[in-house]
Amino acid sequence: MLLGPVLGLSAILFSIGVAGVLLRRNVIIVFMCVELMLNAVNLTFVAFSQLYGASGYIMVFFVMTVAAAEAAVGLAIILAIFRHKLSVDLQNINLLRG
Amino acid sequence: MNFSHAVWLAVAFPLAGFLVNGALALWRPRAKGLVSAVGTGVLLGAFVVSVGVFLDLSRNPSAAPIIVKLWPWIPVDRLQVDMAFQVDQLSTVMLLIVTGVGGLIHLFSVGYMQEDPGYARYFSYLNLFVVFMLVLVLGASFPVMFIGWEGVGLCSYLLIGFWYNDKVNADAGKKAFIMNRIGDFGFLVAMFYIWRTFGNLDFVYVTGHAPEMLQAGGAVVTAITLFLFLGCTGKSAQIPLYTWLPDAMAGPTPVSALIHAATMVTAGVYLVARTNVLFALAPLSSLVVAGIGALTALFAATIGLRQYDIKKVLAYSTISQLGYMFLAVGTGAYVSGIFHLATHAFFKALLFLGAGSVIDTMHHAYHATHSHDDAQDMRNMGGLRQYMPWTFALMSIGTLAIAGIPPFAGFFSKDEILAAAFARGSDTPIYYLFYGMGVVTALLTAFYMARLMAMTFLGINRTGEKGRSHLHEAPWIMTGPLVVLGALSGVGGALNLPHLVGGHAALERWLEPVMAPAMRLGHLVMPEGSTEYLLVGTAVAVGVLGLYLGVRATLGRPIVPAKEAPPDVGFARVLNHKYYVDELYDALIVRPFAWLSREVLWKGVDQGLLDGAAVNGTAWALRIAGGGLRLLQTGQVGIYVVLFLAGALWILRAVIR
Numbered sequence: 021m022l023l024g025p026v027l028g029l030s031a032i033l034f035s036i037g038v039a040g041v042l043l044r045r046n047v048i049i050v051f052m053c054v055e056l057m058l059n060a061v062n063l064t065f066v067a068f069s070q071l072y073g074a075s076g077y078i079m080v081f082f083v084m085t086v087a088a089a090e091a092a093v094g095l096a097i098i099l100a101i102f103r104h105k106l107s108v109d110l111q112n113i114n115l116l117r118g
Numbered sequence: 119m120n121f122s123h124a125v126w127l128a129v130a131f132p133l134a135g136f137l138v139n140g141a142l143a144l145w146r147p148r149a150k151g152l153v154s155a156v157g158t159g160v161l162l163g164a165f166v167v168s169v170g171v172f173l174d175l176s177r178n179p180s181a182a183p184i185i186v187k188l189w190p191w192i193p194v195d196r197l198q199v200d201m202a203f204q205v206d207q208l209s210t211v212m213l214l215i216v217t218g219v220g221g222l223i224h225l226f227s228v229g230y231m232q233e234d235p236g237y238a239r240y241f242s243y244l245n246l247f248v249v250f251m252l253v254l255v256l257g258a259s260f261p262v263m264f265i266g267w268e269g270v271g272l273c274s275y276l277l278i279g280f281w282y283n284d285k286v287n288a289d290a291g292k293k294a295f296i297m298n299r300i301g302d303f304g305f306l307v308a309m310f311y312i313w314r315t316f317g318n319l320d321f322v323y324v325t326g327h328a329p330e331m332l333q334a335g336g337a338v339v340t341a342i343t344l345f346l347f348l349g350c351t352g353k354s355a356q357i358p359l360y361t362w363l364p365d366a367m368a369g370p371t372p373v374s375a376l377i378h379a380a381t382m383v384t385a386g387v388y389l390v391a392r393t394n395v396l397f398a399l400a401p402l403s404s405l406v407v408a409g410i411g412a413l414t415a416l417f418a419a420t421i422g423l424r425q426y427d428i429k430k431v432l433a434y435s436t437i438s439q440l441g442y443m444f445l446a447v448g449t450g451a452y453v454s455g456i457f458h459l460a461t462h463a464f465f466k467a468l469l470f471l472g473a474g475s476v477i478d479t480m481h482h483a484y485h486a487t488h489s490h491d492d493a494q495d496m497r498n499m500g501g502l503r504q505y506m507p508w509t510f511a512l513m514s515i516g517t518l519a520i521a522g523i524p525p526f527a528g529f530f531s532k533d534e535i536l537a538a539a540f541a542r543g544s545d546t547p548i549y550y551l552f553y554g555m556g557v558v559t560a561l562l563t564a565f566y567m568a569r570l571m572a573m574t575f576l577g578i579n580r581t582g583e584k585g586r587s588h589l590h591e592a593p594w595i596m597t598g599p600l601v602v603l604g605a606l607s608g609v610g611g612a613l614n615l616p617h618l619v620g621g622h623a624a625l626e627r628w629l630e631p632v633m634a635p636a637m638r639l640g641h642l643v644m645p646e647g648s649t650e651y652l653l654v655g656t657a658v659a660v661g662v663l664g665l666y667l668g669v670r671a672t673l674g675r676p677i678v679p680a681k682e683a684p685p686d687v688g689f690a691r692v693l694n695h696k697y698y699v700d701e702l703y704d705a706l707i708v709r710p711f712a713w714l715s716r717e718v719l720w721k722g723v724d725q726g727l728l729d730g731a732a733v734n735g736t737a738w739a740l741r742i743a744g745g746g747l748r749l750l751q752t753g754q755v756g757i758y759v760v761l762f763l764a765g766a767l768w769i770l771r772a773v774i775r
Contacts, residue, residue: 038763041759042756042759042760042763043756045756050755110754110755110756111754113753113755114752114753114754115753116751116753117751117752117753117754
């Protein structure tokens with residue numbers, strides 16, 4: 021198994037996710053980018069499991085569970101914000117401004 | 119039974135009385151019968167213990183001090199102070215005076231305070247005072263004595279301001295407390311100094327080791343004794359800290375008799391007598407003590423000449439007599455000082471209680487006629503002899519005693535002091551001056567006492583037509599203690615009857631073990647033969663002359679009641695205003711101090727520095743800083759993420775490296 025290319029792909033996916041989170045304004049897309057980052061990490065776990073045993077797989081299941089929960093909560097929050105503001109643009113969501 | 123080791127009982131009795139009466143004052147203030155029984159009963163118990171201790175000690179009169187150790191109090195490294203009582207000849211004398219005279223005054227109070235709503239509170243304070251006074255005289259070390267020293271000050275404060283609804287009384291209490299604190303500072307410094315020098319604070323150790331550890335006349339012992347004496351000037355009302363005592367007359371009259379005449383104010387004399395070795399080693403300090411004493415005696419006596427308040431006259435008389443006692447101990451005649459302390463306790467308590475009876479009946483008369491005249495002003499009295507014959511007779515004994523007329527008590531003690539001062543003059547001539555001041559004071563003493571008696575009891579009555587019918591003799595519970603004190607004032611001189619009249623100087627021999635260390639350092643050679651007769655003759659002549667002049671000057675011209683009296687003029691006015699010393703202190707110390715407190719400490723330091731700079735300044739600085747930092751919180755999630763990422767990368771870098 022080629023570890024290098026797999027890790028490379030993982031890094032590319034992660035970076036795309038980071039860039040998306042940083043640059044996009046649409047909350048849904050930011051949210052999807054976060055998922056992308058999580059899955060990039062999952063890929064890394066799987067790749068290393070080939071070398072170091074099954075604990076990586078188990079971790080992947082945890083991450084997926086957490087991601088599912090996060091998706092449910094996160095989408096609910098986004099929905100609530102949209103109902104309130106009629107917008108999912110992050111620039112409009114700045115209630116925490118000091 | 120061995121009473122000496124049970125001496126703590128003498129303290130425990132009044133302490134129990136204080137607790138019971140204190141509880142009654144809170145929950146059953148009307149249970150006056152119980153309060154009287156407890157209040158006076160505990161004093162009787164303490165007196166019985168004191169007599170027991172005395173009898174115990176008299177079986178072996180030259181015994182070394184018995185230290186009754188109760189519990190370790192301050193065990194810190196080398197500083198080991200026990201809660202311990204010292205039973206020796208000196209503390210026994212004081213024990214008897216405090217519990218004996220104190221008991222009589224408690225008994226008198228039962229009658230005097232009968233109608234007061236604060237009856238139970240009064241007796242709880244009075245009992246507490248006796249507790250602390252006994253701790254003061256029994257303490258085996260400076261710190262234990264200091265407990266009593268502070269405690270009696272507290273009780274004095276509480277009892278001067280007993281009728282605290284009147285601001286004047288509360289202020290008088292405060293004044294007494296604050297002036298005493300100034301003196302206490304001296305006591306404390308002396309204690310620190312003694313600890314540094316001796317490494318021990320027990321009386322036995324200090325007095326025992328002083329002659330070898332201290333250089334006679336050296337700076338150390340002089341400093342220690344002068345600081346101790348500063349404490350004495352506060353507690354015993356000597357120049358310059360005497361002004362609180364006349365104001366202390368704001369308290370109930372039995373309090374004036376007990377605390378401000380017979381016991382507490384003599385604590386300073388007791389302290390000097392207790393540390394006699396230190397004072398004997400410091401001739402300069404002794405000179406200061408004698409000088410201040412003589413000066414105070416003369417100064418206060420002149421003020422007493424022109425006071426109209428019967429209690430004020432007695433107050434200045436007390437200051438003056440305390441001056442005599444300090445003249446005695448400063449001269450090195452420690453026994454004479456204690457002797458005068460004892461006789462003074464008898465006759466001054468008698469005079470104060472007699473004055474109390476007079477005030478009581480005057481108060482009743484004015485109360486019944488709804489008059490607002492001053493019940494303590496002697497110009498409103500006069501001719502009371504026919505209404506209160508017992509009080510008159512007994513107070514006359516007190517007057518003769520204080521004026522130094524033989525064979526009454528004051529004659530012997532005062533004569534001894536004057537003779538001692540005269541004897542000291544042969545090696546230190548300035549003592550001749552002190553002797554002269556003492557003789558003049560004796561003349562003035564006889565004069566103002568004769569004036570007091572004449573204005574109060576002789577001549578025509580000036581109470582007013584209506585009030586006159588209400589004047590009456592005090593009840594037996596008040597005259598009873600007076601009779602006992604009158605007897606003691608009559609024969610109290612027998613305590614230390616000089617060889618001249620066939621006595622054996624009993625008190626001097628009794629106190630010899632305590633005074634011996636100081637006597638070894640310098641024995642006072644008392645005058646004998648013709649000189650002695652001359653001194654005695656002078657003292658008696660001066661006393662008789664003073665009495666005669668006093669009566670004649672007072673009755674020589676008509677006295678008008680206080681309301682109609684014109685203000686004094688000339689020097690009499692200065693005397694009536696007490697040389698304006700209070701005003702002087704007010705202008706020199708109180709007002710600058712108040713100004714400093716108000717303008718600098720309050721408005722400058724507190725409001726400006728603390729409130730302004732420290733408290734509000736901190737808040738202000740935080741608000742400015744917060745205002746700046748607040749700009750970081752944009753509310754834009756993107757920026758938070760960037761910062762988060764930067765932080766994560768930074769940590770990652772640190773981990774990888």
